[in-house]
Amino acid sequence: MNPAFQGLITIIIGVGGCIAYFYLSNQFLDKVLYPAKGPKAGQNINKANMIRPWLFLFPAMFALGLYLAYPVFETLRLSLTDRDQGGAFVGLANYNQMFGEPKFWEALRNNLLWLIVVPAASTAFGLLAAQLTDRIKWGSVAKSLIFMPMAISFVGAGVIFKLVYETRPADQNQIGILNAVWLNFDGGIGSFLMLQLLPTIILLCFAGIVAYVGWIFVRPIAESRQNGGGAGFVPLRLFVGAGALYLVYLSISSLIGVFTFDYPYGEPQTWLTIPFWNSFLLMVVLIWIQTGFAMVILSAALRGIPEETIEAAIVDGANPFQVFFKIKVPQIMGTIVVVWTTITITVLKVFDIVFAMTNGQWETQVLANYMFDKLFRANDWGVGSAAAIVIMIMVSPILIWNVHNARKEMK
Amino acid sequence: MDNIAGSKSSLGWAVNISVVLLVALWVFPTFGLLVSSFRTADQISGSGWWAALFPxxxxxxxxxxxxxxxxxxxxxxxxxxxxxxxxxxxxxxxxxxxxxxxxxxxxxxxxxxxxxxxxxxxxxxxxxxxxxxxxxxxxxxxxxxxxxxxxPPEFTVRNYDNILFSGGPGDNMAKAFFNTLTVTIPATIIPIVVAAFAAYALAWMDFPGRALLIAAVVGLLVVPLQLALIPLLKLHVDIGIGKGYLGAWLAHTGFGLPLAIYLLRNYMVGLPRDIIENAKVDGATDFQIFTKIILPLSFPALASFAIFQFLWTWNDLLVAKVFLIDATGQTTVMTDQIVNLLGTRGGNWEILATAAFVSIAVPLCVFFAMQKYLVRGLLAGSVK
Structure with missing residues (x-):
């Protein structure tokens, strides 16, 4: 049968079936099971109204349970079994095997890098774009152009950026724009500005922000010492503080690298094969896609800020930067967190970009692609499931946080 | 901000220039691919696409x-x-x-x-x-x-002719295009119907456990797809669906439901209570209220979700690779074919660029035509 025809039939059966189910089950409830007439009419109506919500909910709950809830537990179970031994329970052997593979640690390390860089950069660019486009006449056009990559598939974006990173031998014209730009650097003043001064500023800004965030988390502990009061989540706060300290150390130490590194000027680079840095080039693709999302949400939040607070600040003599960082950003902090967590989830699931562009070669592996590799190339369902569980564990703090917020909002 | 004196004029030109730069940075990569798709193989390998714009x-x-x-x-x-x-x-x-x-x-x-x-x-x-x-x-x-x-700058549409109509079996995307369409349309429509009923129940019907169910939906919103792959593939094979369109439709429906329910419920909750209560007083059943009042009023939310689901299913690679594409390769979708082309035709940019653009074109049209609904959906859909 022609698949298009099959699709048409499926739509008719699916939609018609759903509507028929809802209609008939409601009719059955009202006319046959608990008819709203006779001696028990009132009682019957009440009973019918207690059952009706579940009639409405049943198909959705069934699908959700089968396609999302059940697999979580089944994957957990599979991660403790071995397919080759007929699904026998093997305890944590799969996890042991996975932890012994360097590829897994490479994937985990890259994933953590992605987790730091992509949400931070997307949110920062999104905030910048939102703030700037709100102030100009052709802002809505600019917004929809920056937003456009949202509609492009990860695979399509992969192709787009592969062209950007394309390399040709040194004696031919470069057709990738990155190499074309790169060949213009020759070690002169322009190169100094772009390749040493700019990274220095970025690294220092990054270190500053991380240190500030770390301090926000750790400060309550120090304060509670003085006041004698307790600060909640002490281990979490210390953990975040330690992480921030490590990141500051990393960025300061890479500053030295920026100045001592011997740039290979004049030679076209095969960008995607340079270990460590190629991960960043893949991240650029996702940042490019997600910035539009961050911009749209943050721009709505910025417009929701009460005008009076800004006017008051300007009357008090605040300059535009102070207005932005001290008045606006604190007021949309909640939205920034939402954007950040949403992008974080996208990052954890990122698969297509790596699969299409490098397939995990040259040390660009990420967890989702590692898992796919295990599943469909190595055919090892146990280790694949274990990798999926690791992804789930990384998502779960956000899951709990979201559920917590949603419940708070409903009350 | 525009109405505050002083803040605009002083930085106006700097803001304009920055936005121009930002937009250029964001549009450039896509534009490069678009230009390349209209050039011959010799032109592409002879010079950068930016050179094609000038004599x-x-x-x-x-x-x-x-x-x-x-x-x-x-x-x-x-x-x-x-x-x-x-x-x-x-x-x-x-x-x-x-x-x-x-x-x-x-x-x-x-x-x-x-x-x-x-x-x-x-x-x-x-x-x-x-x-x-x-x-x-x-x-x-x-x-x-x-x-x-x-x-003078010279462009050709021969690449598109090759990809869409006359190319060899590896390059021709016509079949993959229709396969993608076949996956996408049912996978967009069916979750809307299922989710709309559930969202109505969660928004306007009172029953024990409602709050818990809403919390569960919010939780399922972020469950990674990766967890579902093995168990569901096993399930599909066990109950005889195997790999094919039916499996892909079901999977997309399941994975799209949390967002659909969440979006629609948030929207329906905001509808005026009076309308619904008046209708109840007039003797309308829940089923009638839903189909006659709620559904028409929820059109913007339905449109938002439809766009999301359409973009997501059209652009998807993972679900198609796991649940749809079997060894015969007859059911390949565009994203998968492009990945294959990246492997086999790595240097043939005229083919890659054109293939990618064929697959990008439809979502881009949908995006520009229905951007309003997409933005609305994003604002309602991000967990507050």
């Missing part, structure tokens, strides 16, 4: 027609006349030319070169030449001419 200067070597066959005698001199370019291969308007490889632009177009002893050679801007001299000079091999021509 290009090319220097090529030509030789005039064989004098022994083509010369004619005129006024005591032998003359060879003709055009340097073969029929239909003109590279553009000739700017300058020369007769030696050491000085390829010794003469302007239309000038006559004196080659000594009365031998002359003239080339005009269209490539017409006149070579004249005595019997001995106009013989042997034809005169060489090095021509520098400015050719």
């Amino acid at each position: 290009s200067e090319q220097t090529e070597r030509y030789r005039v027609a064989d004098p022994d066959d083509n010369r004619i005698e005129r006024d005591g001199l032998f003359v060879v006349e003709g055009n340097l370019f073969e029929e239909g291969t003109a590279v553009g308007e000739i700017q300058s030319w020369g007769t030696s490889s050491r000085d390829v632009s010794a003469y302007q177009a239309g000038e006559t070169a004196d080659l000594g002893d009365g031998e002359t050679f003239t080339v005009d801007s269209d490539g017409n030449y006149v070579w004249s001299g005595n019997d001995e000079q106009i013989s042997g091999r034809g005169q060489r001419a090095f021509v520098t021509a400015i050719s």
Whole structure:
């Protein structure tokens, strides 16, 4: 049968079936099971109204349970079994095997890098774009152009950026724009500005922000010492503080690298094969896609800020930067967190970009692609499931946080 | 911010320039691919796509027609006349030319070169030449001419013809295009129907456990797809669906439901309570309220979700690879075919760029046509 025809039939059966189910089950409830007439009419109506919500909910709950809830537990179970031994329970052997593979640690390390860089950069660019486009006449056009990559598939974006990173031998014209730009650097003043001064500023800004965030988390502990009061989540706060300290150390130490590194000027680079840095080039693709999302949400939040607070600040003599960082950003902090967590989830699931562009070669592996590799190339369902569980564990703090917020909002 | 005096004028130009730069940075990569898809393979590998937008200067070597066959005698001199370019291969308007490889632009177009002893050679801007001299000079091999021509930007739609209609089985995307469409449409419509009923129940019906169910939906919103792959593939194989369209439709429906329920419920909760209560007083059943009142009023939310689900299913690779594409490869979708092309046709940018653009074009059209609903959905869908 022609698949298009099959699709048409499926739509008719699916939609018609759903509507028929809802209609008939409601009719059955009202006319046959608990008819709203006779001696028990009132009682019957009440009973019918207690059952009706579940009639409405049943198909959705069934699908959700089968396609999302059940697999979580089944994957957990599979991660403790071995397919080759007929699904026998093997305890944590799969996890042991996975932890012994360097590829897994490479994937985990890259994933953590992605987790730091992509949400931070997307949110920062999104905030910048939102703030700037709100102030100009052709802002809505600019917004929809920056937003456009949202509609492009990860695979399509992969192709787009592969062209950007394309390399040709040194004696031919470069057709990738990155190499074309790169060949213009020759070690002169322009190169100094772009390749040493700019990274220095970025690294220092990054270190500053991380240190500030770390301090926000750790400060309550120090304060509670003085006041004698307790600060909640002490281990979490210390953990975040330690992480921030490590990141500051990393960025300061890479500053030295920026100045001592011997740039290979004049030679076209095969960008995607340079270990460590190629991960960043893949991240650029996702940042490019997600910035539009961050911009749209943050721009709505910025417009929701009460005008009076800004006017008051300007009357008090605040300059535009102070207005932005001290008045606006604190007021949309909640939205920034939402954007950040949403992008974080996208990052954890990122698969297509790596699969299409490098397939995990040259040390660009990420967890989702590692898992796919295990599943469909190595055919090892146990280790694949274990990798999926690791992804789930990384998502779960956000899951709990979201559920917590949603419940708070409903009350 | 526009109404606050002072804040606009002082930084206005800086803001405008920054936005221009930002937009350029964001549009450039896609634009490059679009331009490349209209160039021939030789053009793409010869120069960067940005060069294609400007007239290009090319220097090529030509030789005039064989004098022994083509010369004619005129006024005591032998003359060879003709055009340097073969029929239909003109590279553009000739700017300058020369007769030696050491000085390829010794003469302007239309000038006559004196080659000594009365031998002359003239080339005009269209490539017409006149070579004249005595019997001995106009013989042997034809005169060489090095021509520098400015050719206007040149584009072709042959790549699209190749990808969509005439290409070989590996390159032709027509089948994959229809496969993608076949996956996408049912996978967009069915979750809407299922979710709309559930969202109504969660928004407007009172029953024990409602808050818990909403919390569960919010939780399921972020469950990674990766967890569902193995168990569901096993399930599909066990119950006989195997790999195919039905499995892909079901999977997309399941994975799209949390967002659909969440979006629609948030929207429906905001509808005015009066309408619903009035209808109830007038004796409408829940089923009637839902189909006659709620559903029409929820159109913006339905449209938002439909766009999300459409973009997501159209752009999806993972679900298609796991649940749809079997060993025969008959059900390949566009994203998968592009990944395959990246492997087999890594350097053939005319094919890659065109294939990618064919798959990008439809979502882009949907995006620009329905951006309003997409933005609305994003604002409602991000967990607050």
